[in-house]
Amino acid sequence: MQKLLASCIFFMLLAFGSCTQESDTPILVSTEDLLFVGGDKVRISGRLLTNQDVLATDHGFLFSTESSFAGAQTLSLGQKNGPGRFIGESTGFKIGQTYFAKAFAEINGQRIEGDVVELKTLTPSVSSFTPTYASAGNEMVIQGKNFPQGTKVFFGTQEAQVLQNLFESKLTIRIPVAAGQVVVPVKLVIQDKEIVLPQPFEYQAGKYTKVSEFPAQARIYDNTFFTNSSGFHVGxxxxxxxxxxxxxxRFDPTNGTWTEINFPGNPRRFAFASSSYLGGGALEVDRDVFQFDRSFYKINGSSFERLPDLPFNTREAMAVDWNGKLFLFGGRDGAGSVVREYDAIGRTWSQKRPAPFDMSGTTAVFKYGERIYVLAASGQVWEYLPSQDSWLTRGTYPGNTGQGFPFAQVIGKKAYLGLYRRTQEIWELDLETGVWKSKNQIIGLPQSINAGHFQSNGMIYILRSAEESTNGVLPMELYKFEPDAI
Structure with missing residues (x-):
């Protein structure tokens, strides 16, 4: 409207001036359009109106927070030769602030000013951001509007690197290194305003510490392991x-020492073990020809009480204690889907409903509440309910399943799964919600396999052995894994 009014007035005066001397033609300045108003930036147009050849020694715009233009900020565009439109862009405005603006031109030592327009700079806001869970060094994208140049982003106390500010509506940032906290607030600092994102950011966590080496730099394979109140046993x-x-x-996590424990039975490979029982296994007497051992033991701390022999052969089965009973899952030699239950009171074995998939040392077993879970070589998570003798699928491991032989441990309501052969991934599964989260990868030699694992005081211990084909003096290494530490 102001632009139209100024033009109409000018042309009326121009028509009047055409009937008089040319020197009497007026020179006007019009404040035209607000082309863009952002958080700290304004783009505006003006026009010099005359039919004369005129030289403006300076022209531009004035901005002020006062209608009187006290303490005005001047945007000078320099000389202008002849009439016509001009556009200026200025930055450094305060966000969410009301300003007054007008165009001007300096001609023959006189300043000619246009009408005053009122504007208000915009207030920044955030509409979305992703990801909410990642590791340091990854990128985060924050969507919103009115993000001026100079916008800063903080993860807790750590400032992030702003990689790109696209159209003042999309920030791409580099997630900074954590300062010790796993869950931190994310805030944008824009001039004197702070915007805290509605959801905190969670760093991918998982801290590994090498705590010991297996005695005598030995590397053993096809071994058995179990844990109980006496410690972590591998052999x-x-x-x-x-x-x-x-x-x-036997490893004692309280003092970090190993103690050799005598086993009264025959040597064997691929035996099963739970916290309370050990048995089965075989010795390879020729290529793929095995001599089975059916001896069966009750474990009392670090001692072994012999029980009646097993009524079946078993090699590479998985064992778990459940409500005073022993459950034995799968194995080699045609027993892949077999489920057996041992009743300690009657000292009897019974066979349960077969599993709908094969189980052996290439799988992992864990329990939670009244259920037993099996992580299959394929990555499928199966749930077995002993009281109903039934199986259900409960999702799929989202990581790399490598070549089987994963591990599984439970702390609270969360299971920690993974470390398939030829991988270094561990994932956390919330057993209540079914949500998966990746954890930091394990350190150490990548060409390693799991020789044992147990948990104590909210931490998981993992014994890793270099693959048999890997040469060199490479003792088995025991790592402490803190799932929620960085």
Whole structure:
């Protein structure tokens, strides 16, 4: 409207001036359009109106927070030769502030000013951001509007690098290194205003500390492991490229020491073990020809009480204690889907409903509440309910399943799964919500396999052994994994 009014007035005066001397033709300045108003930036147009050849020694715009233009900010565009439109852009405005603006031109030592327009700079806001869970070094995108240049982003106390500010509506940032906290608020600092994102950011966590090496730099394979109140026990199996390993080594996490434990039975590979029972296994007497051992033991701390022999052969089965009973899952030699239950009171074995998939050492087993779970080599998570003798699928492991042989441990309502052979991934599964979260990858030699694992005081211990084909002096290494630490 102001533009139209100024033009109409000008042309009326121009028509009048055409009937008089040319020197009497007026010179006007019009404040035209607000082309863009952002958080700290304004783009505006003006016009110099005359039919004369005129030289403006300076022209531009004035901005002020006062209608009187006290303390006005001047945007000078320099000389202008002849009439016509001009456009200026100025930055450094305060967000959410009312300003007054007008065009001007300096001609023959006189300042000619246009009409005053009122504007209000915009207030920044956030509409979305992603991801809410990631590791340091990844990128985050924050969508919104009115993000001026100079916008800063903080993760807790750590300032992030702003990689791009696109159209003042899309910030791409580099997630900074954590300062010790896993969950932190994210805030934008724009001039003197702070915008805290509605949801905190969670760093991908998981801290690994090497705490020990297996005694005598031994590397054993096809071994057995179990844990109870006496400590973490690893043994049997065979030494790398050598004979059987006949005993156990017990690790005490309170003082970090190993103690050799005698095993009264025969040497064997692929035996099963839970916290309370050990048995089965075999020795390879020729290529793929096995001599089975049916001896069966009750574990009392670090001692072994012999029970009646097993009524079946078993190799590489998985065992778990449940409500005073022992459940045995799968194994080699045609027993992949077999489920067996041992009743300690009657000392009897019974066979349960077969699993709908094969189970062996290439899978992992854990329990939670009244249920037993099996992480299959394929990555499927199966739930077995002993009281109903039934199976259900409960999702799929989202990581790399490598070549089988994963591990599984439970702390509270969360299971920690993964470390398939030839992978270093561990994932957290919330057993109540079914939500998966990736954890930091394990450190150490990538060409390693799991030789044992247990949990104590909210931490998981993982014994890793270099693959048998890997040469060199590479002792088995025991790592402490803190799932929620960085």
């Amino acid at each position: 049997l199996g065979r030494l790398r490229l050598s004979d059987s390993y006949r005993s156990f080594q």
